[in-house]
Every structure is written in structure tokens, then in C-alpha cells.
Amino acid sequence: MELFQKILPTLLSGISAGGQYALIALGYTMVYGILRLINFAHGDIFTVAGFVMFYAITAMPLYLAIPFTILVTVLLGFTVERVAYKPLRSAPRMSVMISAIGVSYLLQNLMWYVTGGQAQQYPSIPWISGKVMVLGVETKVVTVITPFLTVILILLLVFLTKRTKVGLAMRAAAKDFETARLMGIKIDRVISATFVIGSFLAAVGSMLFFTNYSTVSPTVGMMPGLKAFVAAVFGGIGSIPGAVVGAFIIGICENIIRSLGWSTFSDAFTFALLIVVLCVKPTGLFGEKLEEKV
Amino acid sequence: MKKQMKGKTLLVTILTIAVFAALSVGAEAVAGNVSGMSMLVPVLKKTAVYSLIAVSMNLLNGFTGLFSLGHAGFMLVGAYTYAILSIPVAKRAGVYQYYDGGIVQFSIPETFGNLLGESVGTVVGMLITLIIAGLIAAFLAWLIGLPVLRLKSDYLAIATLGFAEIIRTFIQYEGFAPLTNGSNTLRQYASFKSLYAYVIVAGLCIAVIVLIVNSTYGRAFKAIRDDEIAAEAMGINLAKHKMMSFIISSFFAGFGGGLMAMYMASVQAKSFTVSMTYEILLIVVIGGIGSITGSIIGTFLFVGCSEWWLRFLDDSANNIGGLNLLAPGFRMVVFSIFIMIIVLFFRRGIMGTHELPDVFRFLRNKIKGKGKGAAK
Amino acid sequence: MSETVKNVLRVENATMQFGGVVAVDNLSLEVNQGEIVSLIGPNGAGKTTAFNVITGVYQPTNGCVWFDEKKIIENYPRGKMKKLYQGQNAGKYTETLSPSPDKITQLGMARTFQNIRLWKGQSVLDNVRIAMHCRRTSNLLTATFRLNAKEEEAQTKEAMELLELLGLAHVKDELSTSLPYGQQRHLEIARALATHPKLLLLDEPAAGMNPQETDELTAFIGRIREQFHLTVFLIEHHMDLVMDISDRIYVLDFGKLIAAGTPEVIQNDQKVIDAYLGVSEDA
Numbered sequence: 001m002e003l004f005q006k007i008l009p010t011l012l013s014g015i016s017a018g019g020q021y022a023l024i025a026l027g028y029t030m031v032y033g034i035l036r037l038i039n040f041a042h043g044d045i046f047t048v049a050g051f052v053m054f055y056a057i058t059a060m061p062l063y064l065a066i067p068f069t070i071l072v073t074v075l076l077g078f079t080v081e082r083v084a085y086k087p088l089r090s091a092p093r094m095s096v097m098i099s100a101i102g103v104s105y106l107l108q109n110l111m112w113y114v115t116g117g118q119a120q121q122y123p124s125i126p127w128i129s130g131k132v133m134v135l136g137v138e139t140k141v142v143t144v145i146t147p148f149l150t151v152i153l154i155l156l157l158v159f160l161t162k163r164t165k166v167g168l169a170m171r172a173a174a175k176d177f178e179t180a181r182l183m184g185i186k187i188d189r190v191i192s193a194t195f196v197i198g199s200f201l202a203a204v205g206s207m208l209f210f211t212n213y214s215t216v217s218p219t220v221g222m223m224p225g226l227k228a229f230v231a232a233v234f235g236g237i238g239s240i241p242g243a244v245v246g247a248f249i250i251g252i253c254e255n256i257i258r259s260l261g262w263s264t265f266s267d268a269f270t271f272a273l274l275i276v277v278l279c280v281k282p283t284g285l286f287g288e289k290l291e292e293k294v
Numbered sequence: 295m296k297k298q299m300k301g302k303t304l305l306v307t308i309l310t311i312a313v314f315a316a317l318s319v320g321a322e323a324v325a326g327n328v329s330g331m332s333m334l335v336p337v338l339k340k341t342a343v344y345s346l347i348a349v350s351m352n353l354l355n356g357f358t359g360l361f362s363l364g365h366a367g368f369m370l371v372g373a374y375t376y377a378i379l380s381i382p383v384a385k386r387a388g389v390y391q392y393y394d395g396g397i398v399q400f401s402i403p404e405t406f407g408n409l410l411g412e413s414v415g416t417v418v419g420m421l422i423t424l425i426i427a428g429l430i431a432a433f434l435a436w437l438i439g440l441p442v443l444r445l446k447s448d449y450l451a452i453a454t455l456g457f458a459e460i461i462r463t464f465i466q467y468e469g470f471a472p473l474t475n476g477s478n479t480l481r482q483y484a485s486f487k488s489l490y491a492y493v494i495v496a497g498l499c500i501a502v503i504v505l506i507v508n509s510t511y512g513r514a515f516k517a518i519r520d521d522e523i524a525a526e527a528m529g530i531n532l533a534k535h536k537m538m539s540f541i542i543s544s545f546f547a548g549f550g551g552g553l554m555a556m557y558m559a560s561v562q563a564k565s566f567t568v569s570m571t572y573e574i575l576l577i578v579v580i581g582g583i584g585s586i587t588g589s590i591i592g593t594f595l596f597v598g599c600s601e602w603w604l605r606f607l608d609d610s611a612n613n614i615g616g617l618n619l620l621a622p623g624f625r626m627v628v629f630s631i632f633i634m635i636i637v638l639f640f641r642r643g644i645m646g647t648h649e650l651p652d653v654f655r656f657l658r659n660k661i662k663g664k665g666k667g668a669a670k
Numbered sequence: 671m672s673e674t675v676k677n678v679l680r681v682e683n684a685t686m687q688f689g690g691v692v693a694v695d696n697l698s699l700e701v702n703q704g705e706i707v708s709l710i711g712p713n714g715a716g717k718t719t720a721f722n723v724i725t726g727v728y729q730p731t732n733g734c735v736w737f738d739e740k741k742i743i744e745n746y747p748r749g750k751m752k753k754l755y756q757g758q759n760a761g762k763y764t765e766t767l768s769p770s771p772d773k774i775t776q777l778g779m780a781r782t783f784q785n786i787r788l789w790k791g792q793s794v795l796d797n798v799r800i801a802m803h804c805r806r807t808s809n810l811l812t813a814t815f816r817l818n819a820k821e822e823e824a825q826t827k828e829a830m831e832l833l834e835l836l837g838l839a840h841v842k843d844e845l846s847t848s849l850p851y852g853q854q855r856h857l858e859i860a861r862a863l864a865t866h867p868k869l870l871l872l873d874e875p876a877a878g879m880n881p882q883e884t885d886e887l888t889a890f891i892g893r894i895r896e897q898f899h900l901t902v903f904l905i906e907h908h909m910d911l912v913m914d915i916s917d918r919i920y921v922l923d924f925g926k927l928i929a930a931g932t933p934e935v936i937q938n939d940q941k942v943i944d945a946y947l948g949v950s951e952d953a
Binding site for chain 3: 511647
């Protein structure tokens with residue numbers, strides 16, 4: 001029982017971190033699935049969501065601030081796609097990736113300008129910032145809520161991709177972009193929908209993450225962003241269940257490493273895992289193989 | 295005939311570097327005497343250093359087509375190697391104040407200074423240390439390249455990015471602190487004082503890269519970039535040549551990292567983040583992926599804009615009217631919008647894949663052609 | 671077959687299977703020194719796949735390839751393929767030998783591509799010079815500091831000769847992609863010749879050419895065989911060219927060899943005619 005009490009907090013925070021990574025990772029994996037683009041700006045969109053919440057709460061009540069934050073983030077994701085990626089639809093992949101890096105650079109500088117580069121205290125959200133006892137261990141409510149919320153959102157997402165017309169179009173576009181286009185699927189709308197969903201999940205993820213992490217600064221989203229991307233690769237990029245499984249594995253492993261007193265290496269571990277996966281099984285756990293025709 | 299050509303190339307290279315060195319001496323004089331020019335020398339120093347780094351990235355990303363995002367990691371290794379090996383022994387206790395002066399108890403520039411006389415010896419020692427910095431980065435590149443270079447485009451990008459982060463973690467690790475000073479800064483190491491020293495050293499390195507790019511190996515790199523399958527079918531060993539390009543690029547990134555340490559006067563691992571790689575990549579994109587002169591021009595514009603010409607945007611005293619847009623950080627916002635415009639609308643950058651001499655030649659021919667047309 | 675004839679290429683029981691799909695089925699063929707041999711067959715018969723196996727792009731599922739009387743490629747069904755393998759001769763081959771395409775090119779085999787694969791950003795001359803990279807004696811150091819100037823000069827001269835031969839000398843400084851289609855095909859041949867091959871593999875060299883160009887190409891292939899002491903193995907759909915030029919012909923259909931022999935034999939082979947024209951129901 002004592003051992004259990006020792007392990008439980010680590011496990012809980014691991015699952016919670018995993019859930020947050022999963023919400024970000026889905027944005028990466030869905031975009032990659034369709035555009036074959038690593039959306040380097042996704043981590044920054046996530047951070048912007050943190051700042052928007054910080055400013056929104058000073059101007060309006062909580063029940064308005066939350067939808068407002070989500071709306072702004074979704075709009076941002078939509079705009080970024082329209083402005084920075086859509087014009088490069090027929091350009092080489094490298095150009096689009098560079099554009100994504102450019103957007104990331106722009107968003108970071110913009111956040112720095114608006115906030116003066118200072119880390120800001122994230123507002124506490126009453127329902128999830130409080131403490132709760134779980135099996136004799138005290139922890140934040142958010143830690144307990146995260147995995148459930150994540151699972152609900154993912155189920156919704158799976159329903160969306162499997163049962164709706166937009167979802168069908170998304171799957172078609174992911175399978176074969178050109179053919180989908182020829183079959184009359186309005187590809188730009190599908191891509192926009194993908195970015196909207198990705199940003200929505202990132203906004204929810206940011207609320208959970210920053211409630212846990214408590215401060216927001218312009219570059220804080222980079223690491224969770226990259227880790228979520230690693231999770232997406234680990235699970236097999238383009239695959240929704242893959243990203244989720246990958247995210248939970250990474251979240252839990254990271255917290256185990258931290259609890260062993262190796263917190264310096266928790267980031268390094270994630271990347272080491274990425275490199276091992278890429279070298280041993282580049283398609284990840286659930287990914288599909290792509291080959292070039294000679 | 296060919297020998298003449300060889301001599302000519304050499305002469306042009308030396309002359310170009312000499313001209314730049316002379317110009318930099320001139321620039322120092324100007325900066326000292328003309329008001330409003332105080333930023334000129336620091337900007338040019340940084341341009342020299344960043345040019346080398348940008349060109350080294352261009353060799354890999356532009357000429358070989360390997361989209362790597364691990365540059366900051368190799369620069370970090372170079373900067374730390376240089377700093378660790380060249381802090382004077384007497385100052386080590388102060389720098390490594392938490393670690394009893396650290397475990398390295400010699401300074402290469404100092405040793406050579408004692409051996410060959412203060413002024414010459416120190417410079418020789420510094421150059422040797424820079425080369426060691428490059429070699430260590432190159433060795434690391436070899437280790438990393440073995441597993442990573444088999445990966446394709448974006449997977450390669452993310453894997454190299456990961457390695458850079460791993461390198462940074464290890465350098466900051468407390469266990470290595472007697473060597474690396476942990477997360478504390480390294481400072482008080484030997485460094486070049488005058489602008490022309492930076493210009494000459496960076497210029498020579500860039501000249502070597504130009505020679506490589508125009509050699510049979512450089513052509514093989516470009517073949518790999520243009521069509522990997524055809525290159526392999528024509529007998530080019532992909533693994534070997536990719537590795538070669540990766541190692542050369544990393545050598546100069548390490549060397550450039552050492553120069554950067556000199557320029558910055560103190561280094562700290564936490565500043566060598568992914569963002570630094572992004573900045574260098576954006577410089578390469580502004581100048582034109584696959585153009586060396588483009589990278590140099592791009593660097594000058596990038597450094598000039600971010601450190602000097604757009605400075606006024608950060609000063610709220612310059613606000614006109616009711617708008618209070620100008621504030622610290624606004625400069626970088628304007629600048630990043632400018633970069634996005636290049637990325638979106640001028641995708642080939644300033645130079646595309648052309649070099650400045652090509653452009654001159656083209657213009658000359660055009661003028662000649664016009665002259666002939668008029669004569670007719 | 672007489673004893674004195676030397677094999678340049680010998681493919682032995684090669685099977686290439688992608689998952690459950692058999693692209694090349696138990697293919698055996700030989701190409702002798704100095705011959706021009708064609709591989710023909712309807713679309714999707716597995717001709718290019720056979721080329722890709724021979725040049726090391728694909729690893730065969732089973733079988734082996736000999737070049738210059740040395741075994742260069744061998745494989746047998748392993749791992750996942752063990753269960754999926756549908757071909758014959760299982761257990762006959764026990765070694766795995768799979769050099770990368772560049773190693774095979776260095777042994778003296780060069781190819782062109784069906785869907786032209788020139789280096790887009792490079793000039794016509796550089797396209798040829800790059801192909802000579804694999805015959806260099808310089809290393810990175812000597813090449814960087816131009817200590818290999820003599821070799822460079824010799825290579826440039828040879829490249830120019832090749833361009834002359836293919837009628838491309840006047841466009842040597844143009845970008846390879848700015849050439850018209852026919853000239854791009856010529857450049858592919860020049861590039862392959864620049865690697866100093868003993869065996870030249872041409873994948874549909876006359877694709878997209880008009881009858882006159884095809885005739886010229888036919889004559890040209892004969893000429894370079896003499897001049898460079900080449901052996902030529904080619905895939906082609908232009909039957910005039912194939913019948914004109916070939917010493918022997920192999921016919922592939924659905925991955926299987928259905929006929930082999932001289933042009934006369936092939937022209938009168940019922941199986942070949944059926945494969946190309948289809949068999950009518952009431953025949």
C-alpha cells in the first residue's frame with residue numbers, strides 16, 4: 001500500500017500529462033495525415049490560447065472567457081492555414097515546412113511584443129484548479145479530469161471522422177489527396193476543418209496544461225508542442241489512436257523519469273525515444289508505409 | 295590552361311577576402327568617427343559569424359537537400375568546446391566558481407602564447423581551438439548521422455532537432471558541470487577583438503565551402519538533392535555522400551559556434567534552442583536556398599534589421615499620434631512579417647540558386663548585347 | 671549455345687513479389703557479351719520491375735543475378751515473405767546478397783529511366799560530369815583544393831565528347847529540363863555512358879519519339895555498341911526498333927517468361943501474338 005501511495009501521484013500526473021499531449025498531438029497528426037506537413041506553429045497556437053485565456057479572464061466572466069478563448073484559437077488556426085499554407089499548396093513540401101517555421105517565429109515574436117516577454121500567471125479555473133483526494137493522495141482536480149475529458153473528446157473525434165461527411169472527406173483526403181480532389185471533395189474546406197478541429201483541441205489542451213503548469217510565457221509551448229509531435233510520430237503519424245497511445249506512453253514515461261530524480265533528462269528521453277522509433281520502425285506503432293515509385 | 299584557372303580561382307578568393315578585410319578596417323574607422331554608426335562594427339562582426347553558420351547550413355539543407363534542424367546543437371558543441379579550452383587558467387576559478395575551477399586546467403591559446411610569443415602564439419592557439427571545436431562537432435555529426443541520415447525529409451528534420459535538444463540537455467547536466475559549468479555561463483575566454491579578424495577567418499571558411507560546392511563532390515551533393523534515385527543509379531554512394539555533407543556542415547557549424555562564442559563574450563547552453571536553428575534557416579531562406587552569396591546577403595539584412603535599422607521600432611518615444619504601437623518587441627514583429635512575406639511570395643529568396651558573380655556576368659552580357667544591338 | 675560466348679548478365683529464377691502480388695515470376699534469362707537483347711511484353715508485364723531487380727533498386731524475393739560471371743544479387747524468402755511466397759524454387763537459394771544500386775553501377779552496369787530522371791537544377795554538361803563522379807580517383811581533400819585538376823579536365827573533355835556523340839554539344843550549358851523531350855532521352859543515355867558501363871540497360875529509350883527519331887535511335891544504339899564495346903539490354907514498345915536491332919528477344923507476360931529467341935522466332939510465336947492481341951473467346 002505504501003508503494004502504491006508512492007507510485008500513484010507519478011502515475012496520475014503521467015496520465016494527465018499524456019492526456020494533454022494527446023490533445024495537442026491530434027492537431028499534428030491530422031494535419032500531417034492530409035497535408036504531409038509538420039505544423040511547427042501548432043505548439044505556438046497552443047501557447048497563444050494560454051495567453052488569450054489570461055487576458056480574457058480580466059475582461060469577462062469565466063463562462064464567457066472559456067468559449068471566447070476557444071473561438072479565438074480556432075480562428076487563429078484557420079487564419080494561419082489560409083494565409084501561410086494555402087498559397088503554397090503546389091509548392092515543394094520543404095517550402096511549406098519553412099512557412100510553418102516562419103509562422104512559429106512570428107507568433108513567438110508577437111506574443112513577446114504583446115506581453116513584454118514576461119511569464120504570466122495563468123488564471124485559476126474554479127472547477128479544475130482545486131484539490132481532491134484520490135485513494136488517499138492529494139492532487140489537483142485537473143489531473144483527474146484530464147484523462148476523462150481527453151477520452152470523451154477523442155471519442156467525439158472518432159465519431160466525427162467515421163460517421164460524418166466531413167470525416168469521410170478527411171479520410172479520403174488523407175488516403176489520396178489528388179484523387180480526393182478529382183472526386184469533387186472541396187479540399188480546402190476539408191483542410192480548414194482539420195485546422196479548426198486541431199486548434200479546438202489545442203485550446204482545450206492549453207486550459208488543462210496551464211492550469212497544471214500555472215505560468216504562460218511566449219516560448220513555453222514549444223516543448224509540449226514538440227513532445228506532442230513526438231507522440232504523434234511514435235504512434236504512427238496520421239493515425240488518431242496512434243497519437244493518443246503515443247501521448248499517454250510519453251506522458252507516463254516522462255513522469256516516471258522525473259520521479260526517479262532524472263528530471264533533467266525527461267525532455268532528452270522523449271527525443272531519444274523518437275529517434276529510436278524512427279530508426280527501428282519509422283512508420284510508428286500504427287502508421288502506414290509510403291513508398292516512392294521508380 | 296587549367297593550371298591558370300586554378301591560380302585564378304585562388305587569386306580571386308584571396309583578393310575578395312583581402313578587400314573585405316580592408317573594408318572592415320575602414321568600417322571600424324568610420325564607426326569611431328561618424329555619429330550614429332556605433333552599431334556598424336557589432337553588426338558586421340555578427341554578420342561575419344552568422345554568414346559562416348548560414349553557409350554551412352546551406353551546404354546541407356540547400357546543396358544536399360537534407361532538411362536538418364540540428365544546427366544549434368552543433369553550434370553549441372563548438373561554442374562550448376572553444377570556451378572550455380580557451381579560458382585562461384588564472385580565470386578558471388572565477389568562472390567555475392561552483393566547481394572548484396573545473397577539471398580542465400589548461401588553456402590552448404595561453405599555452406601557444408607561452409610557446410610562440412604572446413601575440414602570434416595566442417592567435418595560433420585560438421585558431422587551433424576553433425578547429426578542435428569544429429572537429430568535435432564533426433565527430434558528433436558522424437555518430438548522429440549513422441542512424442539518422444537514412445530518414446527522409448521531415449523525419450530527418452525532426453530527428454536532428456531531437457538530437458540538438460539531447461545535446462543541450464547533456465551539456466546542462468549537473469554531472470558534467472566540472473567540464474561544462476552546468477547551466478552557468480562560460481566567459482572570460484580569449485577572443486578576437488578586431489572586426490577584420492572575424493572577417494578573415496569566416497571568409498576563409500566560406501571560401502573552403504565554396505571550393506567544396508564547386509568540386510566533383512559538390513556536384514554529387516547537388517545530384518542527390520535533385521534526384522536521389524538517379525544519383526544512386528549513377529553510382530553515387532548515398533550514405534557516404536550524405537554523411538560527408540553532414541560532417542562538413544557540422545564542422546563549420548562547430549567552428550562558427552566557436553566564433554560566435556567569441557563574439558558574444560559569454561555563452562550559456564540555454565540560448566542554443568530550436569529557435570536559433572529556425573533563425574538561421576530563415577536567413578538561408580531569405581538569401582535563397584542553394585546560394586552562398588545569397589546566404590551572406592541574407593545574413594547581413596537579417597542582422598542589420600534585427601539589431602540596428604529597425605531598432606527605432608522598439609522605442610516608445612518614437613510613437614507618433616495616438617497609436618502606441620511602438621514598444622519593445624515590435625521590431626521583431628515587423629521583421630517576422632517581412633520574413634513571412636518572403637517565404638510566401640518570394641519563395642526563391644533574394645538570389646534563388648544563383649550566385650552574385652553569375653548575376654554580374656549576366657548583367658555584363660546584357661549590357662554588351664545592348665551595345666551590339668545599338669551598333670547594328 | 672557455344673562454349674566461347676561469355677555471359678555478361680544472367681538472371682536465375684528471379685521472383686519479385688510485393689506482398690501477395692507476384693510482379694516477376696521465376697524469370698531466367700541471359701545476355702551475352704556484345705549482344706543487343708530486348709525485353710518486351712504488354713503493359714504491366716513486369717519489365718521495369720525486372721530492371722529494378724537487376725540494378726539493385728528492389729531486392730528480389732527469391733533467385734539470383736550474375737554479372738560478369740560473378741554472383742552479385744541473391745535472396746530467398748525470409749520473415750514475412752516466407753509465408754506469402756508463391757513462387758517456385760523455394761529453398762534453392764540460401765544466401766542474401768543485396769548491394770545498393772551504386773555498387774552495381776560501379777561494377778559496370780548503367781541504366782536509363784522510363785520516366786526521365788535527369789538532375790533538374792543542373793546543366794546538360796554537369797548531368798554528364800556528375801555521372802563520372804563514380805569513376806573519380808580524387809578524394810574530398812584533393813578535390814576541394816583542385817589537386818585533381820587534370821582528372822577534372824579529362825572528365826570534362828570526355829563529357830563533351832559524349833555530348834557531341836549524342837548531338838547535345840550545342841546545348842551543354844542549358845538546364846537539363848529545358849531540353850525537348852527527345853533530347854532529354856538522349857541525355858539520359860549520355861549520362862549512363864559516362865559511368866563507363868559494360869552493360870547498358872535502356873528502359874523504353876524510344877518512348878514518345880516519332881518514327882524518324884526512332885530510326886535514328888536504332889542506328890545510334892548499334893553505333894555505340896561498336897564504339898564502346900557495349901552489351902545492351904533494353905525494354906521497348908516500338909516493335910520496329912526491337913525487331914531491327916535485337917539479336918535476341920525475351921517476352922514477358924504477367925511476370926512470366928512466355929517466349930525467347932531471335933526476332934523471327936518471336937514474330938511467329940503464337941503465345942506472343944496472343945499476349946499482345948488477346949485470345950478471342952471462340953478461338
